[in-house]
Amino acid sequence: MPKVSALDMEDVPKGKLPEHLELQRTRVVCKADAPIHTEGIQYSGAYASMGVDNSLRMDNFCKNFKIEIKWLTEDEMEFDMIGIDASIANAFRRILIAEVPTMAIEKVFMVDNTSVIADEVLAHRLGLIPLDADPRQFEYLSENDVPNERNTIVYELKISCKKGSPRLTVKSDQLKWLPDGSQLHKETPSQSAEPKTYTSFSGNQLEVSKKPLGVTYKDIILAKLGAGQAIELEAHAVKGIGKDHAKWSPVATAWYRMLPEVVFLKEVTGADAEELVKKCPVNVFDIEDLGNGKKRAVAARPRACTLCRECIRGVTEEAVELRRVKDHFIFTVESTGALPPEVLFTEAVKILEEKCNRLITELS
Numbered sequence: 001m002p003k004v005s006a007l008d009m010e011d012v013p014k015g016k017l018p019e020h021l022e023l024q025r026t027r028v029v030c031k032a033d034a035p036i037h038t039e040g041i042q043y044s045g046a047y048a049s050m051g052v053d054n055s056l057r058m059d060n061f062c063k064n065f066k067i068e069i070k071w072l073t074e075d076e077m078e079f080d081m082i083g084i085d086a087s088i089a090n091a092f093r094r095i096l097i098a099e100v101p102t103m104a105i106e107k108v109f110m111v112d113n114t115s116v117i118a119d120e121v122l123a124h125r126l127g128l129i130p131l132d133a134d135p136r137q138f139e140y141l142s143e144n145d146v147p148n149e150r151n152t153i154v155y156e157l158k159i160s161c162k163k164g165s166p167r168l169t170v171k172s173d174q175l176k177w178l179p180d181g182s183q184l185h186k187e188t189p190s191q192s193a194e195p196k197t198y199t200s201f202s203g204n205q206l207e208v209s210k211k212p213l214g215v216t217y218k219d220i221i222l223a224k225l226g227a228g229q230a231i232e233l234e235a236h237a238v239k240g241i242g243k244d245h246a247k248w249s250p251v252a253t254a255w256y257r258m259l260p261e262v263v264f265l266k267e268v269t270g271a272d273a274e275e276l277v278k279k280c281p282v283n284v285f286d287i288e289d290l291g292n293g294k295k296r297a298v299a300a301r302p303r304a305c306t307l308c309r310e311c312i313r314g315v316t317e318e319a320v321e322l323r324r325v326k327d328h329f330i331f332t333v334e335s336t337g338a339l340p341p342e343v344l345f346t347e348a349v350k351i352l353e354e355k356c357n358r359l360i361t362e363l364s
Contacts, residue, residue: 015051023323025054028258030322032312040085040326056085069342070330077341080259081329089256089329095348096254098243101140102338103133103153105247106240109184109198111232115170117223125223126157126235127247129172130216130336133237136347137209141238147182147198149205153213153237154178157222160230168225173218175235179205184234198236216337250344252334258324260305264297268319273297276320279310303330 017025024037025047044055064083071078081089108123115122133153141151155175161168181201188195206212223231242249262284268276276297277285286300311320333341 017047017050017052021047021050026326027261028324028326030307030309030312030324032309032317035324064327072342075335075337075341076333077345078330078332079345081256081331083327084329085327086258086329089331091352092331092345092348093254093256095351096251096333096344097249099241099351100250100339100344100347101135101239101241102248102250102336103131103135103138103237103239104245105129105131105155105235105237107236107238109234109236111184111234113231113233114229115223115225115231116229122223122231122233126175127245129175129220130338131237132214132216132337133209134339135239138239140240146200147236147238149181149201149203149208151238152181152199153205153209154182154199155235155237156183156233157235158232159225160232161225161227163228165227167227169221170223170225170231171218172215172220172222174222175215177213178234179213181205182234182236198234250336250338251341252336254331254333256329256331258326259328259330260302260307261323261325262299262302262305262311263321263323264299264319265321266319268297268316269295272315272319275314276311276316279314279316281308281310282306285311 023029025041028038029036041054044053046054048054061083066080066082068080068082069077070080081092105123105127108119108126110119110123113119113122117125131153138153139151141147145151154177156178157170157175159168159170159174181199182197184198185195186198225231240248273287273296277283277287279285282301282304284299284301284305285297287295288298289295305322307322307324309322312322333345335341335344339347
């Protein structure tokens with residue numbers, strides 16, 4: 001935006017900001033060296049002298065806030081959050097990563113392991129396997145609770161490689177779900193005592209889970225067994241959150257970026273237009289034919305801009321301006337497979353709502 005003296009500015013009607021202040025309030029401008037106007041204008045009376053109310057009002061938020069889903073697959077989704085502050089968008093991101101619960105293997109009871117993989121390494125690999133189990137059907141297991149069908153999922157891995165056989169690959173699909181609970185017996189003080197297992201299931205877990213349980217991905221390699229080697233173990237999965245350990249994080253990643261905006265301060269034509277198109281590595285620009293042999297550059301795909309700043313270097317530096325819309329976020333969620341991405345975001349909203357209600361209760 002060209003610099004203009006304050007004496008030469010046109011009169012702005014009451015209740016409307018001058019163009020340069022509106023740009024500062026709603027956009028981040030990305031210069032060749034660093035972005036400017038990055039801070040948010042939070043003070044409600046910042047523009048009171050111009051008749052503009054900058055306060056956060058619930059009715060304005062409800063009117064302006066929108067979510068637009070751009071694409072959705074089984075494990076990924078991209079959507080736009082419009083009319084929201086960066087702090088709220090970041091709260092959703094952090095909740096998705098660290099506070100939406102999932103089920104993950106927490107305890108591993110080793111019966112036999114003659115493979116080259118150490119017990120603790122194998123247990124760690126088992127803990128990182130995404131499980132096909134809806135955490136909403138289960139309860140948290142506390143220190144004083146007894147493992148039962150409502151708070152613990154039991155898997156069994158029992159495999160061996162016979163002597164003279166080729167090397168055997170152990171994959172995640174060989175984990176067998178035990179709906180009746182643990183099959184391993186604890187050591188008893190006397191032979192006459194009734195043997196007990198590591199769980200106390202009162203019924204079949206299918207009544208709780210509503211579907212057979214397993215693993216999300218069947219082809220995760222756990223170990224390789226040579227001739228005569230074997231693995232026998234029992235794994236217990238419990239409910240947890242990513243804040244305690246990354247194995248409970250339901251997303252591979254959750255991230256956002258502000259909507260890019262590419263503005264031409266003046267026309268870029270001829271050879272400069274062709275050079276601008278070649279500069280951009282993600283093909284944001286295209287050539288528009290004006291007729292009579294004239295061509296000019298246009299921003300055909302501004303959403304694809306990665307802010308590499310190649311377009312604002314060289315001869316086009318004064319012609320192109322890169323901006324980011326402060327209240328428009330492109331949000332991407334990649335699920336590990338425990339829950340669909342749209343369900344994960346809904347759960348994140350519920351968790352934030354619960355936190356707000358708890359805060360209101362404590363303040364009152």
